[in-house]
Amino acid sequence: MARETEDLAQFRAELRSWMEENCPQEMRDGGNTEGNICWGGKNWKFQSEAQKTWLERCVTKGYTVPTWPVAYGGAGLNRDQEKIFHEELKRINGRLPLQSFGIWMLGPALLHFGTEEQKLHYLPPIARGEIRWCQGYSEPGAGSDLASVQTKGEDKGDHWVINGQKVWTSYADKADWIFALVRTDRDAPKHKGISFILIDMETEGVSTRPIRLISGASPFCETFFDDAVVPKEQVVGEINRGWDVAKYLLTHERTMISGGGQGLGGGRSLGAVLSEEEHGLEDPVLRSDAMRAEVDALAISLTLERYKDMAEAGQGTGNASAMLKYMGTELNKQRHELIMAAGGSDALEWDDGRAPNWLRTKANSIEGGTSEVMLGIISKRVLGLPG
Amino acid sequence: MAKLVKSEEEVMLADAARGFLDGAAPVAHLRGLRDAGKTHDPSLWKEMADMGWAGILVPEDAGGSDMGYAAAAVLAEEMGKTLVSSPFLSTAVIAATALRQVADDRAKDALSKIASGEITYALAIDESNKFDPQATDLKAEKVGNGFRLTGEKRFVVDGGLADRLLVLAKTDAGLTLFDIPADRAGVERTPQSMIDSRDAAKVAFDGVEANGEDVVGNVDDAMSVLKPALEAGQAVLAAEVAGVAAGAFGMTVEYLKERKQFGVQIGTFQALQHRAAHLWCETEVTASAILHAGRKLDEDPENATLAVSLAKARATATASLAVREGVQMHGGIGMTDDFDMGFYMKRARVTAEWLGDYGYHAAQVAKLRGF
Numbered sequence: 001m002a003r004e005t006e007d008l009a010q011f012r013a014e015l016r017s018w019m020e021e022n023c024p025q026e027m028r029d030g031g032n033t034e035g036n037i038c039w040g041g042k043n044w045k046f047q048s049e050a051q052k053t054w055l056e057r058c059v060t061k062g063y064t065v066p067t068w069p070v071a072y073g074g075a076g077l078n079r080d081q082e083k084i085f086h087e088e089l090k091r092i093n094g095r096l097p098l099q100s101f102g103i104w105m106l107g108p109a110l111l112h113f114g115t116e117e118q119k120l121h122y123l124p125p126i127a128r129g130e131i132r133w134c135q136g137y138s139e140p141g142a143g144s145d146l147a148s149v150q151t152k153g154e155d156k157g158d159h160w161v162i163n164g165q166k167v168w169t170s171y172a173d174k175a176d177w178i179f180a181l182v183r184t185d186r187d188a189p190k191h192k193g194i195s196f197i198l199i200d201m202e203t204e205g206v207s208t209r210p211i212r213l214i215s216g217a218s219p220f221c222e223t224f225f226d227d228a229v230v231p232k233e234q235v236v237g238e239i240n241r242g243w244d245v246a247k248y249l250l251t252h253e254r255t256m257i258s259g260g261g262q263g264l265g266g267g268r269s270l271g272a273v274l275s276e277e278e279h280g281l282e283d284p285v286l287r288s289d290a291m292r293a294e295v296d297a298l299a300i301s302l303t304l305e306r307y308k309d310m311a312e313a314g315q316g317t318g319n320a321s322a323m324l325k326y327m328g329t330e331l332n333k334q335r336h337e338l339i340m341a342a343g344g345s346d347a348l349e350w351d352d353g354r355a356p357n358w359l360r361t362k363a364n365s366i367e368g369g370t371s372e373v374m375l376g377i378i379s380k381r382v383l384g385l386p387g
Numbered sequence: 388m389a390k391l392v393k394s395e396e397e398v399m400l401a402d403a404a405r406g407f408l409d410g411a412a413p414v415a416h417l418r419g420l421r422d423a424g425k426t427h428d429p430s431l432w433k434e435m436a437d438m439g440w441a442g443i444l445v446p447e448d449a450g451g452s453d454m455g456y457a458a459a460a461v462l463a464e465e466m467g468k469t470l471v472s473s474p475f476l477s478t479a480v481i482a483a484t485a486l487r488q489v490a491d492d493r494a495k496d497a498l499s500k501i502a503s504g505e506i507t508y509a510l511a512i513d514e515s516n517k518f519d520p521q522a523t524d525l526k527a528e529k530v531g532n533g534f535r536l537t538g539e540k541r542f543v544v545d546g547g548l549a550d551r552l553l554v555l556a557k558t559d560a561g562l563t564l565f566d567i568p569a570d571r572a573g574v575e576r577t578p579q580s581m582i583d584s585r586d587a588a589k590v591a592f593d594g595v596e597a598n599g600e601d602v603v604g605n606v607d608d609a610m611s612v613l614k615p616a617l618e619a620g621q622a623v624l625a626a627e628v629a630g631v632a633a634g635a636f637g638m639t640v641e642y643l644k645e646r647k648q649f650g651v652q653i654g655t656f657q658a659l660q661h662r663a664a665h666l667w668c669e670t671e672v673t674a675s676a677i678l679h680a681g682r683k684l685d686e687d688p689e690n691a692t693l694a695v696s697l698a699k700a701r702a703t704a705t706a707s708l709a710v711r712e713g714v715q716m717h718g719g720i721g722m723t724d725d726f727d728m729g730f731y732m733k734r735a736r737v738t739a740e741w742l743g744d745y746g747y748h749a750a751q752v753a754k755l756r757g758f
C-alpha cells in the first residue's frame with residue numbers, strides 16, 4: 001500500500017482517538033438503517049440519549065457535514081480527509097450522526113448558488129440538525145417533465161404570494177422548511193420562468209396531507225400552498241433562473257440515491273447476508289444471481305469512489321450522476337429481490353421488516369428522476385444522440 | 388491508494404499509444420494479416436519494443452522502464468480499441484511478471500531480452516477447454532538431475548510463434564513452472580485456427596528434457612511466481628477487453644448518428660438510445676474496476692486477487708454486451724465480413740475464455756466475499 005502522507009496519518013490518528021472517546025457504544029451498531037437515522041429538526045425526538053450525545057459531539061467538530069467550510073458549520077475536510085473520516089467511522093461500525101435533505105441536497109445548492117448572507121443564515125442550522133428540510137419539486141402534472149411545474153408565485157413587491165400543489169413531498173409533515181420550484185414568469189419558455197424559493201412550513205396557507213405507500217410507512221405528502229406569503233429575498237440564485245439551481249441540486253440527490261457512501265448494503269457482502277438464511281445459497285440459481293449482483297455491487301462502489309476522485313481533480317460532470325443513479329438503484333432493487341428470495345416465506349410477514357424495505361426500493365428508480373429519464377439524459381448529453 | 392483517476396503520465400501514455408496505433412495498427416491491420424493467412428506482424432512488435440512497450444514491466448536494471456501495471460493496462464486498453472495483434476500480454480506482461488519474481492542472472496537475462504524485443508513468450512497452461520491451473524496434469528518426471536515433460540497443452544495463446552514457452556507441469560509434490568525454448572526436441576506445436584485470427588496453438592510435449600536451469604523459481608512451488616504473473620495477465624487482459632468494448636461501442640454510437648431509416652437518424656429512436664445509454668453505463672462501471680485492479684497490483688500486489696477477478700469478470704461481461712449490441716444496432720451490415728464489428732465480436736469471445744471466464748472470476752469474487 002502506498003503510505004499515507006504524514007499529515008494524513010496524523011489526521012487519521014487524531015480522528016481515531018476522537019471517535020474512540022466520543023462515539024457512544026450504542027451508536028456503534030453496524031451503521032445506519034432506514035429506521036435509526038437521525039434526521040434532526042425542530043420536532044425531532046431523539047430515539048435515545050446516545051443519539052443525542054453523538055449528534056452534539058459531532059456538531060462541535062463540524063462532523064455532521066465534514067466537507068463544508070468551518071464558517072457554515074462544517075469541518076472543512078478535503079477529499080482525502082473525508083475518505084479517512086468515513087473509513088474510521090466504518091472501523092468502529094459507527095452511525096452517521098445526522099442525515100437530511102438539507103445535507104444531501106439544499107446544502108450543496110446553497111454552497112454553489114447562495115449569497116454569503118444566505119449561506120450564513122441557512123447552512124449552520126442544517127449542520128446542527130436544528131432545521132429539517134423537504135423538497136417541493138414534483139407536482140401532479142409535473143413528474144419526469146419537471147420543468148412544467150405550475151405552482152405559481154406572484155410578485156407583490158417585497159413578497160411572493162404562492163398558490164399551487166406539490167406531491168410526493170417526502171417528510172413534508174415533519175419538515176420545518178421546504179425548498180420549492182415555483183413558476184414566477186408564466187410567459188417565459190418553461191425552463192426560464194421558474195424560481196427556487198425557500199419557504200417556512202409554518203407559513204399561513206401551507207398544509208400537508210399524507211400519502212400511503214405500498215411499503216406501508218407513510219412519510220410522503222401532498223403539500224398545498226394557499227395564498228402563502230413569502231419574503232422576496234428567500235429566492236436562491238436569480239429570479240426565473242431556478243431551473244439551474246434545481247438541476248444542480250438533482251445531481252447531488254442522484255448521487256446520494258445511487259448509494260453514495262452507504263447504500264448497496266453498506267458495503268456488506270450479499271453472499272454473507274444471504275448465507276444467514278435457513279437454506280443459505282443452496283439454490284444454484286439464487287447463488288449465481290447473487291454472485292453477479294456482488295460483482296456489480298463492488299464495481300459500482302468503486303465507480304462512486306472514482307467519480308469523487310474525478311470531481312476532486314476537476315474532471316467531474318453533472319451528467320455522470322445520472323449514470324450512478326441508474327446503475328446504483330437498479331442494482332439495489334435486484335439486491336432486495338434476492339434478499340426476498342433467500343428469505344422465502346419468512347420474509348413475507350410485515351413484522352419481519354424485509355418486505356417493506358424491498359417494496360421501498362422500488363421507488364429508488366423513480367424518485368429523483370426515473371431510470372428512463374436517466375437513460376435519456378445520458379443518450380442526449382453524454383452520447384450526443386439526436387432527437 | 389493512488390486516486391482512481393488516470394494520472395497525467397497515464398493520459399500522455401494513452402494519447403501517445405493511440406497516435407501510434409491509429410497509424411500503425413488500425414483494425415485494417417488485423418484484417419490484412421488475416422487475409423494474408425498470418426497471425427502476427429514481427430515488424431509491428433519490433434516497433435512497439437523500440438518504443439519501450441515490451442519492457443514496460445521489466446526492471447530498469449534489465450533495460451526496462453518498470454512503469455507498473457496501471458500503465459501496462461493503459462497500453463492494453465488502447466491496443467484493444469483497434470484489436471492490435473501482438474505478443475504484448477504473453478511476453479511483456481505474463482512472462483515478464485513471472486521472471487521478475489526470480490532474482491537470478493538467467494531471469495535477468497531473459498527479462499532484458501524481453502525488453503529489447505529479442506524474444507517472445509507464450510504461457511502453456513490450459514489442458515482442458517477451461518482455464519484451471521490447479522488441474523494441471525502434464526507430468527515433469529524426475530530423471531537423474533533433470534526432468535522429462537510429457538503431456539499436452541491447448542489454447543496456448545501466442546504459442547504458435549513464440550520463441551519460448553512457460554510450461555506449468557506437475558512434479559512430485561506440487562506444480563512447477565518451466566521456461567523452455569519452443570524448438571527444444573520433443574516439443575510439437577500445432578497451430579489452432581482461432582476465430583479472432585490471432586496466434587494460438589496446441590503444444591505436445593513428448594518426453595521433453597529439462598533441467599534445474601529451466602525451472603522458474605522453485606520446484607513444486609510454481610504458484611509463488613505464477614500467481615503474480617496470472618493476476619497481472621488477467622488485469623491487463625481485462626483492460627484490453629475494456630478497450631475492445633470501447634472500440635465496438637464507439638462504432639455503434641457513430642452509426643446511430645449516421646444511419647437513416649423512416650426519414651430520420653436511427654439514434655432518434657428511444658428504444659436504441661436507452662440501450663446505448665445502458666451500455667455506456669456498463670463501460671463506465673467496468674472502467675473503475677480496471678483502474679482499481681491496476682492500482683492494487685502496483686501498490687498492494689499480495690492482496691490483489693479480488694480486484695483482479697472483479698476487473699476480468701466485469702470486462703468480459705461488458706465486452707460481450709457491447710459486441711452483441713454492436714451487431715444488432717448495425718442491422719445487416721453488422722453481419723458482413725467487410726465490416727469490422729465481427730472482428731470485435733470474435734476477439735471478445737476469445738478473450739472471454741482466456742485466463743478464466745466470467746464464471747471462474749465471479750466465483751473467485753464470491754469466495755473472497757464470503758459466499
Ligand SMILES: Cc1cc2nc3c(=O)[nH]c(=O)nc-3n(C[C@H](O)[C@H](O)[C@H](O)COP(=O)(O)OP(=O)(O)OC[C@H]3O[C@@H](n4cnc5c(N)ncnc54)[C@H](O)[C@@H]3O)c2cc1C
Nearest residue numbers: 135136137138143144168169170363366367368369370372
Ligand atoms: C418514494 C418517493 C419519494 C419521492 N420524494 C419526492 C420528494 O421528496 N420531493 C419531490 O419533489 N418529489 C419526490 N418524488 C417524486 C419523483 O421525483 C417523481 O415520482 C418522479 O420524478 C417521476 O414522476 P411521476 O411520478 O410523475 O412519473 P411520470 O413522469 O408520469 O412517469 C411515468 C413513467 O413514464 C416514464 N417516462 C416519463 N417520461 C419519459 C420519457 N421522456 N421517456 C421515457 N419514459 C418516460 C417514466 O420513466 C415512468 O416509468 C418522490 C417519488 C417517490 C416514489
